[in-house]
Amino acid sequence: MIGCILLAGGKGNRFGAKKQFLEINGLKIFEYSLKTIERVEEIDFVVVVLPKEDLDIEIKSSKKIIRVEGGSERQFSVYSGLRAIADCDIVAIHDSARPFATVNMFREGINNVKAGWDGSITAYRSPDTIKRVINNEIVETLNRDEIYVVQTPQVFDFKKLLKAHEYALENNILATDDSALMEKLGYRITLNEGSFFNFKITYLKDLEMVECFIKGEKMKS
Ligand SMILES: Nc1ccn([C@@H]2O[C@H](COP(=O)(O)OP(=O)(O)OP(=O)(O)O)[C@@H](O)[C@H]2O)c(=O)n1
Ligand SMILES: C[C@](O)(CO)[C@H](O)COP(=O)(O)O
Numbered sequence: 001m002i003g004c005i006l007l008a009g010g011k012g013n014r015f016g017a018k019k020q021f022l023e024i025n026g027l028k029i030f031e032y033s034l035k036t037i038e039r040v041e042e043i044d045f046v047v048v049v050l051p052k053e054d055l056d057i058e059i060k061s062s063k064k065i066i067r068v069e070g071g072s073e074r075q076f077s078v079y080s081g082l083r084a085i086a087d088c089d090i091v092a093i094h095d096s097a098r099p100f101a102t103v104n105m106f107r108e109g110i111n112n113v114k115a116g117w118d119g120s121i122t123a124y125r126s127p128d129t130i131k132r133v134i135n136n137e138i139v140e141t142l143n144r145d146e147i148y149v150v151q152t153p154q155v156f157d158f159k160k161l162l163k164a165h166e167y168a169l170e171n172n173i174l175a176t177d178d179s180a181l182m183e184k185l186g187y188r189i190t191l192n193e194g195s196f197f198n199f200k201i202t203y204l205k206d207l208e209m210v211e212c213f214i215k216g217e218k219m220k221s
Contacts, residue, residue, distance in 0.1 A: 008048055009050055052069045
């Protein structure tokens, strides 16, 4: 059994609104991901994590949908999604704020976990030079060959991810992605291919990129 947790429980503080419910070109932002997930035959059900006040929002999907209330942080929203799952072998976690993830990103991640990895995260090698900066001063230039830009979907062995979240809760560990919690327990995580186009809508200005991407897709079709 394979599940997917679609995170749509954020407040959008940096954006200035709950961006996941914003409608662009006839679809709400979270519906873009849902449509992609529907095309991943391997996925049996989707847990949609929502803010308390949006729990009864209309969700049309060909997949079985489970709704759960999110937490105050992304990590707690994932945990809330995990706890809503009765039984599952593999789980994919995806940010609804990344509307342009592809079917292949989910499939490659699932295949890597089926092949024996504890987890597989979507990522691409940094095309830019990355420096560490403290108080506006460069302290280190990192070896770019070892630097990857990390995205979602992130796919994991369900029971191991649940264990990693429980360990994090007990030890007050808060991380910005699920892989980091798995890494703490020494689980082996690999990569599947990400893309610049799988960007995360974080700030209002990111909407320009969304519009450009949609226009580009229309021109291709
Ligand atoms: N408590 C939270 C926080 C985030 N998310 C989800 O996690 C993804 C990535 O989070 P982010 O882009 O940071 O969204 P927000 O938390 O809404 O934004 P901000 O941090 O600016 O408030 C989003 O799809 C968001 O809906 C969530 O389900 N529950
Ligand atoms: C999980 C994530 O999308 C990987 O890049 C990212 O860490 C989420 O960060 P946010 O600050 O919760 O948006």
